[in-house]
Amino acid sequence: MTPIAELAGVEVDYPRGRALGPFDLALAPGEIVALVGPSGCGKSTALRLLAGLEAPTRGTVRRASGRGETSVVFQAPTLMPWATAIDNVALPLELAGEAKASARQKAADALARVKLNGIDLAKPTQLSGGMAMRVSLARALVTNPRLLLLDEPFAALDEITRRHLAEDVHALWTQSRPAIVFVTHNVEEAVFMADRVVVMTRGPGRTAAETAIDSPLPRPTGFRTTPGFRNAAETISRTLDAAMAAA
């Protein structure tokens, strides 16, 4: 199957030195890939390449480049503080020139999909951290993207909220099946979320190892307690330790 997005031999150099690469990553449609690695390994840089927000110094990036085909959720909810939840979600459509009424209708649907009801007119400061993150997720989904990039989206949330959100991301994924790249430094979260976990070396990041997670998506209940989950998490933790020790 042709990949929906691909990084081929990309390297990114910043003035302070190399940040990433050489690094390869090909994403099949509907696939969920987690990037795990130590801080500063270039995970977020890889994500920005896939989003088209940055260009590689060397190598090639192929991506779905149409408006709204790629969406990003950042570590913080990144909402406009002066705008209501529904206006925040409608933003991508309105920037693309969609009429206000239909943009708002789609935004309301997207908010309902992330299980937020009755907060359409709330401002971001009136929402809890988890709710704000859901609004951010709704904004990413409102364009029906083919590629969804999640940059440590749950890092600032408490454990219970992040587990709920992880399950909700899977539930949303089953509706439209976008390819998802999920950046995290939490190994267990990576195993729970992804078909495939890519471990990166210390910066400049390269692929240290890749582990396929053999379980259906969305995960069956009690997945976190199965031997398959434990084994995968331990394998990945060991490669991560090795990746941090090397280089």
Place this chain on the structure above:
Amino acid sequence: MTRLRSILAPWVLAAILLAIWEAACRAFAVPSYLLPPPSEIVVAAVQNLPLLASSAWNTLWVAIIAWICASLVASAIALGVSLNTLAEDAVRPLAVVLQVTPIVAIAPLVNIWVGLENPERGVILLAAVVAFFPIFSGALTGLKAADPDLERLFDLYGATRLQRLLRLRLPSAVPYILEGHKVAAGLAIVGAVVAEFVAGSGGAQGLAWRILEASRRLQTARMLAALFVLAAMALALYALLQGAERIILRRWRGR
């Protein structure tokens, strides 16, 4: 209860200080051209009330016009400059030069330019110069203070320059612009008073002229009365703008 106490505290302190002042003046028989007791100042204020009120109104009116002029010019320049880094590099140092040059030093020059027969124009211009910088600086900082991740999001969704300005940069700048205007209003009053002093003629009939006039006649109580009216006016204006800022910001961020 604690709220009431914190509101009352400065009034109580002021009352105590005034009482000490009054008592000391009487006890030591201080001559009133040197330091009149508060009671004499009150009498002077009441006797001169119509004149003080119209002078205060003149100063306030000049300051408001200057503030509005400064707001229009500074906002327009900040907006223009924010669209182009080279323009910003060129303009910012000049704005700083304008800010660090003492207003008293340029006032005589301005008085010559506007003509000695039009002192009120000079006063407005000088007050506007003083009020310019905080508005310019606040607006420019605000226009560049948008969340970098939101900027990336606008990149991702292919926003045009106009969309980015109207939907991201201007709304992000609102708190900064409000703060700049609040600071500038206080400075406009200071600027107006300083400029009236320098103009030093009866042509600009503001509070500064009342102070000068009383000073030349050694009417210290009248001087202090004018001074208190000036302070009260500046304080009222500040409180008004503070309230307006709070209301607008509450609507802006929904809390």
